Amino acid sequence: MTGARRLMFWSGVAALCAWVLVPIYLIALGAFGGRAAAFRWPKAFTLVNASLEQLATFLRIEGVWNAALNSVIAASLTMALSLLLGAPAGYALARYRFRGAGAFRLMVLLTRAFPLAILALPLTVVFIRAGLYDTPFGVALVHTALALPFAALVTAGLFAGIPRELEEAAWVFGCSRLQAFMRVVLPLALPGLAAAAIFAFVISWNEVFAASVLTVRNRTLTAYLLTVLAESPLHYRFAGGFVLIVPSVVFIFAVRRYLFALWGVSNR
Amino acid sequence: MAGIQIERVGKRFGGALALDSVSLDVADGEFVALLGPSGCGKTTLLRIVAGLETRSSGAVRIGGRDVSDLRPADRGLAMVFQNYAVFPHMTVFDNVAFGLRMQKKPREDIERKVRRAAALLQIEPYLDRYPAKLSGGQRQRVAVARALAVEPAVLLMDEPLSNLDALLRLEMRAELKSVLREAKTTTLYVTHDQTEAMGLADRIAVMQQGRIVQADAPTTVYSRPASTFVGGFVGSPPMNFVKVTASGRSARLDALDLRPPADGDLLLGFRGEDVQLVPPDEGMTFVVKVAEPMGSHLLLTGSAAGCPVRVVAPPTASVHAGDRLGLRPDPDRIAWMSQDSGLALDGHA
Amino acid sequence: MTAPRWIPYALIAPAALFLAALFIVPLVQTILLSFDGGGTPDHLANYRKMAGDLNFTLAIRNTFLLVGVVVPIQLALAMGMAVMLQKMSTGRDIVLWIWTIPLGVSDLAAGLVWLALLQNSGYLNTVLFQLGLLDGPTPWLNAETPVTLFVGIVLAEIWRATAVVLIVLVAGFQLIPKEYSEAAEVFGARSWTAFRLITLPLLKPSIQSALILRTVLAFEVFAVVYALGGRNMPVLVGEAYAWQYENQNYGVAAAYAVLVMVISLAATVVYLYALRTRPETQP
Ligand SMILES: Nc1ncnc2c1ncn2[C@@H]1O[C@H](COP(=O)(O)OP(=O)(O)O)[C@@H](O)[C@H]1O
Ligand SMILES: [Mg+2]
Numbered sequence: 028m029t030g031a032r033r034l035m036f037w038s039g040v041a042a043l044c045a046w047v048l049v050p051i052y053l054i055a056l057g058a059f060g061g062r063a064a065a066f067r068w069p070k071a072f073t074l075v076n077a078s079l080e081q082l083a084t085f086l087r088i089e090g091v092w093n094a095a096l097n098s099v100i101a102a103s104l105t106m107a108l109s110l111l112l113g114a115p116a117g118y119a120l121a122r123y124r125f126r127g128a129g130a131f132r133l134m135v136l137l138t139r140a141f142p143l144a145i146l147a148l149p150l151t152v153v154f155i156r157a158g159l160y161d162t163p164f165g166v167a168l169v170h171t172a173l174a175l176p177f178a179a180l181v182t183a184g185l186f187a188g189i190p191r192e193l194e195e196a197a198w199v200f201g202c203s204r205l206q207a208f209m210r211v212v213l214p215l216a217l218p219g220l221a222a223a224a225i226f227a228f229v230i231s232w233n234e235v236f237a238a239s240v241l242t243v244r245n246r247t248l249t250a251y252l253l254t255v256l257a258e259s260p261l262h263y264r265f266a267g268g269f270v271l272i273v274p275s276v277v278f279i280f281a282v283r284r285y286l287f288a289l290w291g292v293s294n295r
Numbered sequence: 296m297a298g299i300q301i302e303r304v305g306k307r308f309g310g311a312l313a314l315d316s317v318s319l320d321v322a323d324g325e326f327v328a329l330l331g332p333s334g335c336g337k338t339t340l341l342r343i344v345a346g347l348e349t350r351s352s353g354a355v356r357i358g359g360r361d362v363s364d365l366r367p368a369d370r371g372l373a374m375v376f377q378n379y380a381v382f383p384h385m386t387v388f389d390n391v392a393f394g395l396r397m398q399k400k401p402r403e404d405i406e407r408k409v410r411r412a413a414a415l416l417q418i419e420p421y422l423d424r425y426p427a428k429l430s431g432g433q434r435q436r437v438a439v440a441r442a443l444a445v446e447p448a449v450l451l452m453d454e455p456l457s458n459l460d461a462l463l464r465l466e467m468r469a470e471l472k473s474v475l476r477e478a479k480t481t482t483l484y485v486t487h488d489q490t491e492a493m494g495l496a497d498r499i500a501v502m503q504q505g506r507i508v509q510a511d512a513p514t515t516v517y518s519r520p521a522s523t524f525v526g527g528f529v530g531s532p533p534m535n536f537v538k539v540t541a542s543g544r545s546a547r548l549d550a551l552d553l554r555p556p557a558d559g560d561l562l563l564g565f566r567g568e569d570v571q572l573v574p575p576d577e578g579m580t581f582v583v584k585v586a587e588p589m590g591s592h593l594l595l596t597g598s599a600a601g602c603p604v605r606v607v608a609p610p611t612a613s614v615h616a617g618d619r620l621g622l623r624p625d626p627d628r629i630a631w632m633s634q635d636s637g638l639a640l641d642g643h644a
Numbered sequence: 645m646t647a648p649r650w651i652p653y654a655l656i657a658p659a660a661l662f663l664a665a666l667f668i669v670p671l672v673q674t675i676l677l678s679f680d681g682g683g684t685p686d687h688l689a690n691y692r693k694m695a696g697d698l699n700f701t702l703a704i705r706n707t708f709l710l711v712g713v714v715v716p717i718q719l720a721l722a723m724g725m726a727v728m729l730q731k732m733s734t735g736r737d738i739v740l741w742i743w744t745i746p747l748g749v750s751d752l753a754a755g756l757v758w759l760a761l762l763q764n765s766g767y768l769n770t771v772l773f774q775l776g777l778l779d780g781p782t783p784w785l786n787a788e789t790p791v792t793l794f795v796g797i798v799l800a801e802i803w804r805a806t807a808v809v810l811i812v813l814v815a816g817f818q819l820i821p822k823e824y825s826e827a828a829e830v831f832g833a834r835s836w837t838a839f840r841l842i843t844l845p846l847l848k849p850s851i852q853s854a855l856i857l858r859t860v861l862a863f864e865v866f867a868v869v870y871a872l873g874g875r876n877m878p879v880l881v882g883e884a885y886a887w888q889y890e891n892q893n894y895g896v897a898a899a900y901a902v903l904v905m906v907i908s909l910a911a912t913v914v915y916l917y918a919l920r921t922r923p924e925t926q927p
Contacts, residue, residue, distance in 0.1 A: 040728055044742045050757045050803060051745070053767050057760045068781055070770040112659045119655035123647060131656055138667055139857065140912040142864040145881065145901040146666070148888055149673035172666035179659055233750030235867040236881065240888055249752050253867060257874055261763065264871075268756025275748025283741050287815045347826050367829040374830045380823035384845045384925040397832030427924040445831065 051272060057265030058082060065262035085266035094251035095270070097163045098232055101247055104167035105174055105231035106224045112171070113178025114220065118208075120179070121186035135176045143173050147237035154241060161242050169237040174227035181226070181288055185219040186212065222285035225278050232274060297358025297371070297448040298323045298481060299344060304353030306339055306505075313339045315505040316353065321498075326475060326482045327510075328492035331502030332528065337485040338377075340502075341451050344483060346370050357449055368397070373447035375455045379438040381426045387413075387437050388422040394445035412444035415474055432463045439471065443478060450480045456491060468494055489529045493517065501525050518566070518628060523637040526564055526630060532594065532605040536562040537579070538634065539600075548579040548600055551623065555631050556640050564630035567594075568607040571623040572614075578621030581606065586614050674905075678898035690895040694887075694903070697896075699878040707880045709794070711862045714801045718858060719851070721802065722809035726817055727839075740814070747807040754804035755871025759785075762796045762872070787876040797877065800868045805861065809854045816850025817843075820927065846927065852919040859915070860908045880904050 056074055057065060061081035064071070086092050120128060147169045151160065159165035189212055197207035238250040246254065252267045259267075279286075299321040306314040313336045321327045329337045342348035344355055346367035354363045362370045373394065382390050391412055395405045413419045416436040426434055435455060442450055455471075456464045472495050475482060486492050492499045493513045500510040501521075509521035520526035526534030539546045539562070541555040548563070555561050571578075581604060583597040593608040599622060606622065608614060631640040679687045694700055725743055729736055746754070761767045764781040772778040784792040820843065828838035866881040875882070884900035887893045 036728070036731070040732070040739055043725060043728075044739065046803070047742055047745055050761060054757045054760045066765060068765045068770070069773050070765065070767050072767070072770075112662050115655040116659035119652040123652035123655075125649070125652040127656075128652070131660060134660070134663060134667075138663070140860060140909055141667075141671070142860060142881070142901075142904050142908055143667065144864065145884065145904060146670035146674060148884065148894065148897050148901050149670050149677050150666075151888075151894070153673075168666060172663065175659060175663060229748050233748070233753070235750060235752045236864070236885065239885065249750060249867075252756075253752060253870060256870060261759075264756050265760050268753045268760070268871075271753035272749055272757070275750070275753075276745055279745055279748040280741065283737075283744070286740075286744060286747070286811055287818070345830055347830070366834075367826070368832045368834060372830065374827065376823045376827060378821065378823060380821070380827040382824060382827070382842060383927040384921075393828070394831035397828075397837070425922075425924045427926070441831070 051276070054265055054268050054272070057262065058085075058269035060262070062260070062262045065260070065265060081262070082266055082270070085263055085270070088263065090246065090251060090255075091248075091267075094246045094248045097166075097242075097245050098248040100163040101166040101170060101238070102228045102231040104164060105170040106228045108167060108171040109174035109178040109227040110182075110220065110224050113175050113223075114182045116179040117182025117184075118186050120183040122191065135179055138172075138176045144169070144234060144236040146172070147240045151240060161245050163245065163247070166238050166241050166247060167231065169241065170231035170234055171227075173234065173237075174230045177230070178223050178227055181223045181285075182216070182220065184288055185216050185223075189215050219285055219288060222282040222288065225282050226285075229275055229278050233271070298325070299449055299483060300356040300359075301340070301344065302354045302356070304340065304343055304355065305351045306336070306343060306348070307351045313505055314343070314350075317502075317505070317507055318353075319500055319507055319510060321481055321483055324479045324481055326484065326495060326497045328484045328486055328496035328499045329502060330486055330489060330492040330499050330529070333487050335502045336505040337487070337502055338453055341374075341453050341483060341485050344449075345372060345374055345451055370449075371447065372449040372451060373442035373445050374450070375438045375442050375452040377454045377457060379434050379455075379458075381434050381437050381441070383426055386423055386425055387418060387429070390426065390437055391418075391422075391440045391444050393441060398445070408444050408446070409440075412440040415443065415477075416440045416470075431459055432467065435459060435467060439474070443474070443480070446478075447480060450475075450482045452482065452484045454486055455484075457486070457488070464491075471495065489531070493529070499529075501528065503528075518630070519639070520564070520630060521639050523562065523564070523632050526632075530566065532567045532607070534564050534566055534630065535599075535602070535604045535606075536564050536632065537600050537602045537604065539563045550576050550621065551579045553629075554626075557631070557633075560634035561640070562632040562634055562637075563624070564632055565624035566628065567605045568592075569625045569628040570606055571625070572606070572608060572612065573621040573623050575619045575621045578623040581620045581622045583614055583616055583618045583620065586616055671905075674898045674901050677895060678902045680895055680898075682895065690899040693893075694883075694896050694899045697883070699883055703878040703880045703883045706794075706877055707863060707865065710797065710801065710865055710879065711859060713798055714805075715855065715859055715862055717798075717802055718806045718809050719855065722806050722813050722854070725806075725810050726813040729814055730817055743810060744807045746804045747811070749804055750867065751801075751804060751865065752867035752871055754800050755868040758796060758800035758803065758868075759872055762799075785873050785876070787873075790877065793873045793877055796872050797865075797869055800872060801862070801865065804868070805858065808861070809858050812850055812854040812857065813847070816847050816853075819850070820846045824927075845925075848919055848921050849926065852915055855919070856912050856915050859911045863904055863908050863911070880907075 059074060059081055120132065150169065154160035154165050159168065193211050194207050197211045202210060233249065235249045235253055238247040239253050242250050248271065256264065301317060301319040303316045303318055304314055305316050317340060329340065331337055339348060343350045346365060350363065354361055356362065357370060357372065388409060391409045392405050395408055413422055416439055418433060418436050418440055421429060421433060426437065429437065438455070456467055459467060468491060484495060496513060498510060499513050499516045500507045501516060502508065503524050509516055509525050516525060516529055520529060520534060523536055537548065539548055539553065539555065541558050541561055544554060544558065546553045546555055553563065579599050581597055581599045583595050585596045587594040588610065590610065592610055593612050593614065595606040595608055595614060598604055614620065632638060633640060678690050681687050681689050729740055732739060762784050764783050769778055769782055773780065783789060785796055786793065824842050824846065825838045828842045833841065864881050865879055866885060869877055869879050869882055880900055881904060884897045887900065888897035
């Protein structure tokens, strides 16, 4: 590249980085600036009178803390469930040829063509009857339906990437199937599994529709924010948005090595 | 038609020096093989000539024109890639026609030249197929046909045969030689396989760690290597080197009298087939460790004067592990090297 | 050690049963519920009610407009970004991380982020004010300013969800050996020609996956719209939510859900057909 082209290229890259980062910076200003900053005109582009106090006030609002806790519970349950159910399926897809493997794979892929969260609608009635309505566990069940297909496909990719010979070598040296899996395959797959787990957590943490439909009093954070959106003052909305974003950004950083496994692998 | 001049080309990848001021002239119509172990910079040099890699210093001329800053498209060359890079979404015909279409040649012209290249490489039956349906050898032919179809002034090839199995490789090698001889294209051919280089090239440029250490006719590279590295890399078995200390332009190894061109610590270099087997007290003493009957010859591995030595004996020779023999190298085919630098001594050549 | 035949079935059974219970069953239930006449034989009552609603045509129009504007822009933008990443040697990892941060941001949070920028006394207006283009706080997100509200939602959606497309495309690029475009260049193609003739056709399966993924999600758009404009701009899933939650009319909500699913499936089928590749033409 010549000098001028190089300059243009990197300006473009920088502009796109700014496009992503500046809005996040600005909502952080809104979250830390509190009431004064939210209604200030014209706005300041730096932090004035910032304090954690503003965020703490937000968390002390009736229901917010509870909602955040519900979100964490639902997301953790989703994480555990989707991995516990998805990883064995992924292992089967990666290691065994069996009748029905194609059908199962198709069902998993088919979930992508459906707006799954909407399927929470008819579940309301069943959940009420089963005592799952308005509980984090009920929400987690629906979120697992969202995360499980990813978990199965991602872990299938992970396990397929671990040579079968390693496992066979372990068998030759006297391990049982389970021992070979625990001692050889699992340690190798662990970072990838962790990434898949975190991804499931984020899916649940971010989901709005199903969570809103399936809860009334025990709201998750997204559902809570959605319902109080209209009546809450601006700075609370900004604080809420910021609290939603932070864990996600951290998670994406943690799983960045596996981003392609999470989204790309199931391409083919 | 055009020659290639590579002038003091250097290349760094970050801190690592991949090419160290490499110079090489390839004459119009000449076939030069770049030979060296993997990682020595052959591909990098070829890609710089092609314009696919930027150079850190130096210049490249093709047909006398400085092409250093031109795009690959403007350099007037064609290339055969190591994994062929035959476009999977185009038929064989479209692949072979690609370069001609880029040059906006008239339709009939393209048709004619594609047919001719296809005939030359015997791929006419597959012109309508997609590459995925072809074998490795057939794909390789498509890649060569695509390159020849544009009648390039300069043809670059990066280990084009390395992905074929041994038998096919032998067959393609002979075919490539006859096809290219006919086309009289200036060719720069990268390989790490010395038999390929010996068989195909008019001249071999041996590379070591980012430098060209010798560029000569194959027979010269074989019998008069410029360094112990070249002697050890070219030829199978590699050249033998036995330590000798000389004074007064003379040295003695067991029962062997030698006339080296210099004094001091030297290496006596000789090819395994350039020795006479004699009784133990008439030459340098050779202790056989292993004798391998190879069919066409008997390969003896052992040591002489404390150095490992391999000797090619007639298939009928009756030699066994543990035997002691005398070796008498052909004095005309001895290559003397300095022990310190590993370089050939000039006196003998 | 040959595997007992039941092992793979035992391994997929939990996942298969779970998906049957929480995907297939609700799917069927939604469809049945939407055709439920409430005791009367009128099976299309819910659909008639849905179609007769004031917001219905608006919601259809808005949703399709949003998808029609957002998805092509995202594809083009992500393609540009993927090509840039391809050309980058230093700093690639950090740039990729920054560009994919929005992957972790929910649509609700994205809506709130853009609310901070676009509200009456927000940052955009501050900049415009300081440039002398505005006299004071100005609303953009009202029912009276449908065009700017729409633009705001488009911006928020592009900001949030381009990263998914980017990831799929970058993964696709990694599957194409770079020798192909190099060969094209050596044989006389300019960069743009090489991109058009070689890279783009080979990338088609990835483009297809990205479009399916993104379009299905785009038809689900709802929280961004709520966060920015409240009920000022009806969209399909938003209407489903309102019927379920505010009107407690599960039948009409189910009808909306079926509609969204049919549209999503139709879009998927269109992509599968329009961007199909013959398997023998892939590397
Ligand atoms: N793109 C690159 N980035 C960093 N180092 C490289 C790159 N390409 C080649 N190298 C290094 O340059 C040296 C020469 O490589 P190459 O030309 O491919 O060798 P050869 O083709 O002879 O096997 C090697 O040490 C290799 O690791
Ligand atoms: Mg190489």
